[in-house]
Amino acid sequence: MFKTLLHTILIVGLLILSIPSAIAQQCNLQIKGIVVDSHDDTPLEASSVLILENNKTVFSNTKGQFELKDLCEGTYTLYFEHIGCKPLEYKVDLNKDTTSLTIELEHHIEALDEVTVASKSYLAVSDSGVEKRIESVAIQQNSSLQLADIVSKISGVTSLSTGNAISKPIINGLHSSRVMIVNNGVRMEDQEWGSEHAPNMDVNTASSITVVKGANALQYGGDAIGGIILAEPEKIAFKDSIYGRSIVGTETNGRAAFINSALIYSKKNGLQAKLQSSYKKQGDVQTPDYYLTNSANEHKNLSAYIAKKTTHKGISSYFSYVNSTIGILSASHIGDASDLYRALNADRPATLTDFSYQINAPRQEVDHLLLKINAYSIVRDKGKLLLQFDYQNNHRLEYDLRIGDQKNIAALDLKLLSESLSLDYHSYRSNGFQFKSGILGKYQFNYSNPDTGVKRLIPDYVKLHGGVYGIADYELEDKSAFEFGLRFDYIDLKSYKFYQKSRWEDRGYDQLFSDFVISESENQVLTKPELQFPSLTATLGYHAHFGSNTNLAANITRSKRAPNPAELFSDGLHHSASRIELGDLSFNQETSTKLSVAIEHQSNSTSLSIQPFYNAIKDFIFLRPLEVTQTIRGFFQVWSYEQTKAELYGLDLDFRQKLTNSIEYSSQFSWVHATDLDKNEALISIPPLQFNNELSLSDHNGNQFGIQSSYVGKQNRYPDYNFNIYIPKDNQWKLIDISSTPKAYHLLGLFANLNLSTQSSLSIRVNNLLNTSYRNYLNAMRYFSDELGRTITIQYKINY
C-alpha cells in the first residue's frame, strides 16, 4: 500500500518535472540561408520567406541572406517568393542549432499579382519615398478598429474624428481630399472631402497597410499632397490548400461584439479564392463619467476574391461591400451660436441617458460597393502589363432630427458612382534601369437626391479624369538609386447647381460667372459650372546605403490638387458645426512642394528612423470665419473657404531597442508646425506633438505582454476664430471660444497576445487604463463631450 503510494508520488513528481522541459523544448534553433537567382547565382534581395506553420515572414537582405530565429524542433515548410520569380516551397527537418540553406529561385517568371512592391526594399512603393507599413499580425490583433485608428500607430499619422466611430487619417498634418486611400489597387471614391466622412473600407480585408508620406507614388495619382494609404490583400500561395481564420471579440466600452472570418482556397495550378466577412455592433460608449447618448454604431462587410494565375499571366476579380450605420452624439446637434455657447460652457452634455444599442437620428448610413477586375501578362520576360477596371458605388444618407412625414427621410442623400479603367506597364530591372508607366481614364457621377426636401449640399456633377504617368528608376553599382517621375492629369467637371439669388449676387458670381446661368426663378438661379483642372506632377528622389546598416531616402515632389466639390460649391448651414459654410467657384488648384527625408539605421538590437519633412503649399484651401450672420434660426458664424500660402514642416521619429532577448522598448514621436503665411497665423486642426512609448516582453512561443504610454501635448499654435454674440437671457455679449485647444493628456494602455496553440490565440488590450477624462483637439465632438473612458478589448483568433 505504502509502496503504491510512493510510486504514485514518484510518477506524479516525474510528470510535473517533465512539464517544464516539454514546454521549454528547444526553441532556440535557427535557419540561416541565402536566396540566389538560379541563372547566375546573384543574390536576391527582398525575397520573402514565409514559414507556413506559423505564418511568420522575414525578408532577405541586400546580400540575399535571411535568418529565422527562435524556432522549436520539428518540420517546417518554407515558402520563398521574389518579384519576378517562381515561388518555391521547401521542407526543412529542424533538429540542430543552425541549419544553413541555399535557395535558388528561377528568375523572370512571374507568379504573383504584385503590382506595388518594387524591387528595392520590401517597404518600397517607390524607391525614395518615406514609407511605413503595418503588417497583418497587427491588423488582426486590432480587428475591431477603424482604418484611421490602425494607421495612427505609425509616427506622423494621427486621426481626425467625429465621435468614436468616425475617424479618418491625417498624414503630416493633412487629411481628407489630400490623403489618397488605395484599397486593393482601387482608389477609394467615397465623398472623402468631408471631415466627418470616414473611409468606407474594412481593415479586415487588408493584409498590410502602407502609409506613403507624400505624393511621390505617382502610379496612384498626382494629387495626394498629404500622402497615400495603401491597403493590400493577402498573398495566396500556389499550392493545393484550403484554410481560414475567425476572430471573435468584445469591447467593454459600448458593450460591443465583433466577428471576422476569412476562408481561402487555393490550387497548385493557380486558382485562388477568398471569402471574407465581418460584423461589429457597438452600443452607446461611455466617458469616465457618463454615457454618450446616441453614439451606437454597426458595421458590416463582405468581400470575395477569385483569381486564376499562371506563371505568365493571370486574371482576378475582387468584390467588396461595406455598410455602416453610425449614431452622431445627440448633444452635438445644436441650433444657433447661443446653443454653442451653452455647450462650450457646460462640462458635460445637457441631456444624458442610459446605455442603449439604439441608433437614432442624427445618424449616418453609408453603403460602399467596390468591384474590380484585373488581368496581367508578362511581356517577353521584360516586364508586366496590367489592365484594370474598377467600379464603385457609394451611397451616403445622413438623417437629422425630423418629424412627421419627413421623419424617415434623410436630410442628405448622395450617390457617387465611379468607374475607372487603367493600363500599366512595370518593367523588371535590367542594367540597373527600371520603369513604370500607365494611363488612366475615370468617370464619376454624383447624384444628390431631391427627395430630402433640403437644399443640396453637393450638387449633381459629372467628373471626367484622364491621367498618364512615367516613373524611371536607375540603380547604381553601390545599390544607391535615383528615381524620377512625371504625371499629367486632366479633370473636367460639369455640374448643375442651384444658388439662392441673394448668394449668387453677394458672391459677385453674377458678374464673374454669368455664362454659367441656365435659368432663374423667383429666388433661385440654376447654373451649370464647367471647370477644367489640368495638372502636372513631378517627383525626384534618391536612395542610398551607407555601410550595411544605414539608409538614406530623400524625395522632392511637386503636386497639384483640384478643389473638391465642398470647396467649390458649399453654400449653407452645416448643422453639426453650427455654422454656414461657403465654397468658392473661382478657386485654383493647390500646388504643393514637399521635401521628405528618411534616415534609417538598423542593427541587430537597435533601429532608428528620423523623418523630417517640409511642405510648402500655394493656394492652400481652408475654412476661415468671415462674419456672424442673423437668420431666422438664430445667429450663425459664416465660414468661407479661402486660399492662402501655407507652410508645414515637422519631424517623425521611430526608435526601437532590444534590451534583452525578450524585452523590447519602442518609441515614436511626431511633430508638425503649420502656418498660414499670408496672415502669419497658425493653421487650424493641426495635430499637437505626440510621443508614444511601449515596453514589451515576449517569449519564444510568441506570447507577448506590454505596456503603452501615449502623450499628446496641447496645441499651442492655433488661429483665433472666436466671436461674440448677444445672449438675451444674460443680457450680455459673450465670447464664443471655439478656438482654444484642449489640455495635454497622457494615457496608459496594456496589451497581451497569447498563443494558446499553434491554431489559436487570445489578444487582450486595455485602452485608457486609468480612466482619464480628456478631450482631443482633433475630435469635432470636443466642444460637447469627453473622450472614451477605459476600454477593454478581448479577442480570440482561431486558424483552421
Next chain:
Amino acid sequence: MKNIAFLTSLISLFFLNSCVKTLEAPEQINEEELITTLVVSLESATDQVELRYTDLDGDGPNQGVFQAPNLKPNTTYSGKLEFLNESESPAEDITLEIEEEANDHQVFYVVNGLNATIEPINIDKNGYYLGTSFSLTTLSASEGQLQFILRHLPTKPNDGNPATAGGATDLSVIFNLKITE
C-alpha cells in the same frame, strides 16, 4: 494576352450596359417647412400690436427685417404666433403643421430687461405646452428683449427653459422692445 482581350470585352460590356449616366438638369428643391416669417399678434382690450420678422433668403446673405412697435404698460395681451413661408406665393402657413404636430413642438420664451411676464396657453394632445398662443403681461415702462424659440422634438414635459429642453431649433428670433405710454 487572351486574358486581356477577354477583360477588354467584359469592360466594354459594362460600359455599354448604361452604367454611364448623363448629367441632366436637376429639379429645384423648395425647402419644405421653410420658415421665412414670424408674426406675433398681440391683442388687449385697448391695444393691438403686430411684431414681425422676415428673412426671405433663409440662411442666405440678406439680413432679416424687424418690425417691433412699442407695447403699453400694465396691459395683458393675448398673443398668437404665426409662422409663414413667404418665399412661395401664395405664402404657406406653417403654423397649421406645427399645431398638427404639437406633440413634437414647443415654443420657448426668453424675456430680458422688459418688465413683463409671458406664459404659454395652448397645449398638445398629451397636455404639455405647445405655446403658439400665450399671454403677455406688461408692467412699468422699460426696454429690453423678447425672444421666441421654436423647437422640434424637445424633451416633454419640461420647465420651459430652452437651455435644458433639448430638441432642434427651427426658429430663434429676438425682438428689441420698449414698453412705454
